[in-house]
Amino acid sequence: MSIRLRLTVWYSALLAFTLFLFGVAIYAFADYNVYKEVKNDLEQQLDKLPIYSEGDLWSGLNFELPQSDVLRLEYEQLFVQIVNFTNGQVKGSSNLYDNDIQLKTPRKAGEIKSGFRKEFDKGYEFVVLEKALERKGGQIVGAIQVARYTGVEGRFIRELKSVLIISSMVTVVLAFSLGLFLAQKSLRPIENIIRATDRIQKGADLSVRIRREGPPEDEIGQLTDTINNMLGRMETFYNELDEAYRAQRRFVSDASHELRTPLTTIRGNVDLLEKMWINEAKTLPFTENERNQMSMEALSDIADESRRMSRLINDMLSLARADAGALMEKSPQDIKLLVEEVVRRAQFLPRKAEWVIGDTAALEGAVVHGNKDYLQQMLFIFIENAFKYTQAGTVSLEAIRQDNQVGLKVQDTGMGMNEREVPYIFERFYRADVSRGVTSGTGLGLSIAKWIIDEHRGSVEVMTQPEQGTTFIIWLPLTVVDEANLHPV
Numbered sequence: 109m110s111i112r113l114r115l116t117v118w119y120s121a122l123l124a125f126t127l128f129l130f131g132v133a134i135y136a137f138a139d140y141n142v143y144k145e146v147k148n149d150l151e152q153q154l155d156k157l158p159i160y161s162e163g164d165l166w167s168g169l170n171f172e173l174p175q176s177d178v179l180r181l182e183y184e185q186l187f188v189q190i191v192n193f194t195n196g197q198v199k200g201s202s203n204l205y206d207n208d209i210q211l212k213t214p215r216k217a218g219e220i221k222s223g224f225r226k227e228f229d230k231g232y233e234f235v236v237l238e239k240a241l242e243r244k245g246g247q248i249v250g251a252i253q254v255a256r257y258t259g260v261e262g263r264f265i266r267e268l269k270s271v272l273i274i275s276s277m278v279t280v281v282l283a284f285s286l287g288l289f290l291a292q293k294s295l296r297p298i299e300n301i302i303r304a305t306d307r308i309q310k311g312a313d314l315s316v317r318i319r320r321e322g323p324p325e326d327e328i329g330q331l332t333d334t335i336n337n338m339l340g341r342m343e344t345f346y347n348e349l350d351e352a353y354r355a356q357r358r359f360v361s362d363a364s365h366e367l368r369t370p371l372t373t374i375r376g377n378v379d380l381l382e383k384m385w386i387n388e389a390k391t392l393p394f395t396e397n398e399r400n401q402m403s404m405e406a407l408s409d410i411a412d413e414s415r416r417m418s419r420l421i422n423d424m425l426s427l428a429r430a431d432a433g434a435l436m437e438k439s440p441q442d443i444k445l446l447v448e449e450v451v452r453r454a455q456f457l458p459r460k461a462e463w464v465i466g467d468t469a470a471l472e473g474a475v476v477h478g479n480k481d482y483l484q485q486m487l488f489i490f491i492e493n494a495f496k497y498t499q500a501g502t503v504s505l506e507a508i509r510q511d512n513q514v515g516l517k518v519q520d521t522g523m524g525m526n527e528r529e530v531p532y533i534f535e536r537f538y539r540a541d542v543s544r545g546v547t548s549g550t551g552l553g554l555s556i557a558k559w560i561i562d563e564h565r566g567s568v569e570v571m572t573q574p575e576q577g578t579t580f581i582i583w584l585p586l587t588v589v590d591e592a593n594l595h596p597v
Contacts, residue, residue, distance in 0.1 A: 112295050116284060120287060135272060156177070157188075158173075178201050181254070185256065187256070189255075190253075193251075209230075211227060222240060233262040237253070237254045301331065370417045374413050426556050438477050438478050460499050468505075475586060479563075483564070489553040494578070497578070504520075515582065522578065527572065530570050561582060566584040
């Protein structure tokens with residue numbers, strides 16, 4: 109069942125129920141007021157009747173009404189009947205017998221129904237007021253009935269009932285038809301939305317938007333805006349997901365390439381050693397010294413490539429932890445002591461450039477909330493990169509302080525980069541064009557450094573020019589230590 113049909117059925121059912129209650133209320137009100145005057149008149153006439161009796165209980169009572177009262181009641185089209193329980197006599201006004209009307213008569217006190225009731229005789233309707241006749245002492249000796257013909261009133265009530273039923277049914281049918289038409293017209297914009305979204309689904313073009321119809325404040329317009337906003341977010345998410353998928357494929361391709369090279373070298377050297385010492389040791393035209401020298405060279409190549417693979421795998425594991433949302437264990441770190449340890453160890457790194465320590469006075473009293481090992485790894489990455497791309501000149505480290513941040517400035521006088529390459533240097537396996545084939549590396553170091561900086565809520569600035577060197581400034585937020593409670597500034 110469609111939603112417009114359900115809405116029409118619900119509203120029609122609600123209307124029918126409302127009309128039913130309204131009709132019942134009108135019918136009850138009319139019935140009460142139409143018969144109210146009749147009942148009041150019967151009560152008044154019954155109270156006026158002076159009933160007297162002759163005889164006693166032993167010989168039987170004889171109830172009589174004054175003739176004048178009987179004539180008066182007949183003139184007012186009322187019928188009177190008296191039932192005598194002592195002798196079983198039933199007396200009625202002459203108009204009862206003239207019209208051959210028979211009212212239900214009680215035969216004993218237990219059959220008396222005091223009050224008003226409706227009776228039908230030969231298809232005619234009467235309202236009857238019945239009352240017990242009592243002697244002194246409370247003994248019931250008879251009953252008196254006063255009735256009036258209410259055919260006109262009854263016909264009016266029956267016609268009113270028919271009118272209410274028929275009009276209610278016609279109203280419900282008309283309301284159902286009109287409601288179905290209006291529901292279809294009102295929900296037509298939703299059908300347009302369905303068709304538009306279906307076209308978007310089949311066309312897989314998330315840039316398509318649904319045309320807005322109707323006033324801006326109605327629900328359909330709000331639904332259209334919501335769907336368009338959702339499509340916008342989906343388009344953005346899809347583009348980001350597509351970019352992430354392409355980056356992942358590029359990452360896997362680059363990782364495979366980086367791993368294949370050392371594996372090929374290791375496999376070639378292993379095959380050479382196998383030929384030299386196992387399979388073809390007696391047939392190869394090498395002297396003992398030549399074979400030993402070649403073996404040492406092969407082992408050296410295997411060791412170098414193994415270390416390279418180990419570094420690559422460790423870097424990839426670090427990035428995998430970053431992608432998995434691994435949490436760093438952080439604590440207050442005296443940044444001056446941390447940097448001094450890095451400076452001391454950095455002088456032993458392979459290098460051709462001069463290692464210069466600049467002004468680090470800004471580190472006095474500086475505390476960073478972070479992880480010591482990761483912060484040292486991050487600094488070593490920038491310093492090693494500086495040494496790697498600086499064949500002559502200097503690599504320097506100095507500290508600066510600004511607002512509530514401390515900056516570590518790593519500057520070199522090496523080959524530098526084009527400014528257009530700066531946005532990509534923190535991508536995985538990316539290496540600047542000038543360094544490709546010149547310096548060794550995996551292209552993962554700066555990606556790991558950027559992850560560490562982000563985890564410490566820091567930032568990094570890059571300034572570079574070709575053949576003019578590169579400067580990195582790593583900004584880290586300072587932390588105030590107050591009775592073992594850390595409050596980031």
